[in-house]
Amino acid sequence: MHFVELFRKHTFVFILGLIAPLTVFTVFAGYPILYNLFLSFTRWNGLSPNIQPVGLHNYIELSRDPRFILSLVNTLKWTILSLLISLGLGLLLSIVLFLGKVYLPSLFRLLIFVPVTMSLVATGIMFSLILSPEFGLLDQSLRLLHLTGLSHFWLGDYRTALYVLIAIGAWGYAGIPLMLFHAGLSEIDAELLDAARLDGASDFQLARHIILPTLRPVFVIVALLSVIQSLRTFDLVATMTQGGPAGSTKVLGYFMYSETFWNNRFGYGAAISVIMLVLSSGFAWTYLRSVANNALHVSKQ
Amino acid sequence: MIAFVLLWSLPLVTMVFTSFKPDQEVLTRPFGLPHTWSLDAYRYAWRTLGYKDLLWNSALYSVVGTALAILLAMVPAFALSRFQIKARVVIFVLLLTPMMLPQQTVIIPLFNLFRSVGLVDSRFGLILLHAAFGMPLEMLVLTGFISNIPKELEHAARMDGCSDAGVLWHIVLPLSLPAIAVGFTLNLIDVWKEYFFSLIFLSSENIMPVTLGIIRVTNDRYFRTVNLPAAAVIMAQLPIILLFVVAYRWITRGIYTGSVKS
Numbered sequence: 001m002h003f004v005e006l007f008r009k010h011t012f013v014f015i016l017g018l019i020a021p022l023t024v025f026t027v028f029a030g031y032p033i034l035y036n037l038f039l040s041f042t043r044w045n046g047l048s049p050n051i052q053p054v055g056l057h058n059y060i061e062l063s064r065d066p067r068f069i070l071s072l073v074n075t076l077k078w079t080i081l082s083l084l085i086s087l088g089l090g091l092l093l094s095i096v097l098f099l100g101k102v103y104l105p106s107l108f109r110l111l112i113f114v115p116v117t118m119s120l121v122a123t124g125i126m127f128s129l130i131l132s133p134e135f136g137l138l139d140q141s142l143r144l145l146h147l148t149g150l151s152h153f154w155l156g157d158y159r160t161a162l163y164v165l166i167a168i169g170a171w172g173y174a175g176i177p178l179m180l181f182h183a184g185l186s187e188i189d190a191e192l193l194d195a196a197r198l199d200g201a202s203d204f205q206l207a208r209h210i211i212l213p214t215l216r217p218v219f220v221i222v223a224l225l226s227v228i229q230s231l232r233t234f235d236l237v238a239t240m241t242q243g244g245p246a247g248s249t250k251v252l253g254y255f256m257y258s259e260t261f262w263n264n265r266f267g268y269g270a271a272i273s274v275i276m277l278v279l280s281s282g283f284a285w286t287y288l289r290s291v292a293n294n295a296l297h298v299s300k301q
Numbered sequence: 302m303i304a305f306v307l308l309w310s311l312p313l314v315t316m317v318f319t320s321f322k323p324d325q326e327v328l329t330r331p332f333g334l335p336h337t338w339s340l341d342a343y344r345y346a347w348r349t350l351g352y353k354d355l356l357w358n359s360a361l362y363s364v365v366g367t368a369l370a371i372l373l374a375m376v377p378a379f380a381l382s383r384f385q386i387k388a389r390v391v392i393f394v395l396l397l398t399p400m401m402l403p404q405q406t407v408i409i410p411l412f413n414l415f416r417s418v419g420l421v422d423s424r425f426g427l428i429l430l431h432a433a434f435g436m437p438l439e440m441l442v443l444t445g446f447i448s449n450i451p452k453e454l455e456h457a458a459r460m461d462g463c464s465d466a467g468v469l470w471h472i473v474l475p476l477s478l479p480a481i482a483v484g485f486t487l488n489l490i491d492v493w494k495e496y497f498f499s500l501i502f503l504s505s506e507n508i509m510p511v512t513l514g515i516i517r518v519t520n521d522r523y524f525r526t527v528n529l530p531a532a533a534v535i536m537a538q539l540p541i542i543l544l545f546v547v548a549y550r551w552i553t554r555g556i557y558t559g560s561v562k563s
Contacts, residue, residue: 001385101302
């Protein structure tokens with residue numbers, strides 16, 4: 001249906017269903033993305049009317065800024081590790097649940113899902129308490145088990161801090177992949193599985209030949225979501241380490257924030273966020289096209 | 302599996318226990334049930350962090366923001382699922398992008414824009430942001446759901462002379478109530494968890510949501526005690542966890558439908 005026809009015959013739908021949301025999109029996403037791109041070619045302190053064009057200067061500076069390189073590497077580490085954990089954990093737990101090896105499976109899923117509803121600020125504070133070196137529960141339990149040798153200031157050591165944050169992030173996120181995989185598994189025909197079992201197929205064979213192929217579309221969705229979430233990480237870092245110690249937990253999302261709003265380098269911050277957008281746009285577009293096709297019942301080629 | 306159960310439940314359970322223990326007991330007996338149950342940490346946190354305001358603000362932002370998002374999303378969802386509009390997949394994807402956009406890429410221009418119209422550090426400004434960025438999720442949930450409503454009902458209504466608005470109001474809206482409930486709950490949780498926008502846009506203490514309020518316990522002043530931050534975290538999350546436990550079934554179904562399959 002053409003827009004003119006829609007406008008003539010269905011004015012109400014045309015205005016509230018098409019023009020209104022496109023306006024919202026333009027104001028809150030379209031215009032900001034473009035203006036942000038423009039700002040990335042300028043120097044600006046965020047307040048003065050003087051926005052100074054500097055060409056590619058910000059990007060050239062980024063390519064030489066060791067803090068940016070570190071943030072980028074940390075972000076990539078975060079993204080890859082989180083991806084592996086969410087796929088691995090989600091698959092493992094959902095298949096074990098599916099094969100009926102757990103008591104009270106729905107309670108189990110509920111438990112893993114509870115942290116998903118918690119804000120990362122709350123999760124961060126909770127784990128800061130647990131990991132705190134003086135009174136933290138982790139250290140106290142190690143002492144109780146006479147394993148004081150393992151006792152460690154996890155968040156204060158630049159070698160471990162990033163991985164601790166990634167693990168906490170995964171703890172808070174695992175409910176999503178588990179739930180998606182679980183829902184995907186519920187579409188498997190139970191009779192098919194029973195038949196395969198009667199034919200003497202092992203659990204491993206069932207997983208390999210029936211379960212995994214069914215889960216392929218879910219697999220893609222889980223992976224895309226996990227990558228997109230990781231690339232924009234901010235809350236946990238802001239709550240627990242503020243990028244420290246020694247910049248070891250600096251990620252792009254946090255680096256952008258501190259450069260922009262603490263150092264008042266709005267042009268430089270804009271350039272960092274443009275890089276973030278470029279990194280995530282392919283994943284985001286693929287994900288959104290897939291969910292949009294689903295919701296509209298457009299069959300995929 | 303037992304390891305997983307412990308890994309997920311121990312942090313939560315110990316935090317609950319810790320919050321009820323008097324300060325000295327946390328250090329002497331970190332594990333197990335509190336010896337003496339004490340509400341001191343809760344009382345103290347409630348007073349010093351101003352929980353009444355924090356919870357009220359969070360509730361306001363999440364309920365009003367989400368309601369606005371649903372209002373904005375209803376007609377577009379109807380339009381895109383019911384009318385064979387040209388390029389509707391592309392339009393739909395475009396409208397959904399704010400959902401997946403790194404917030405950092407829009408924050409500077411939005412901050413600038415809001416400052417120029419006086420919406421920085423304002424309740425209304427933050428609600429507008431939550432409405433605009435909640436709209437895509439609501440559109441997704443509603444569009445998927447409305448696509449599944451049989452068209453015959455609609456045809457019958459049109460025969461009786463119903464307009465587009467009439468069909469939406471009398472047929473589609475009542476049938477979509479379950480999807481609205483799912484979309485409402487999902488976005489409510491999202492807004493309750495949200496931190497970045499609130500951090501950038503708000504500075505007055507009296508309009509802060511709970512995420513901004515509780516981060517103050519990470520000051521050394523508070524972190525010298527353990528029960529207080531624990532109580533603070535629990536009070537911040539309790540309303541939403543209760544809601545979640547009640548709505549668990551719809552939510553999980555809703556996320557799956559929204560992302561993988563209709």
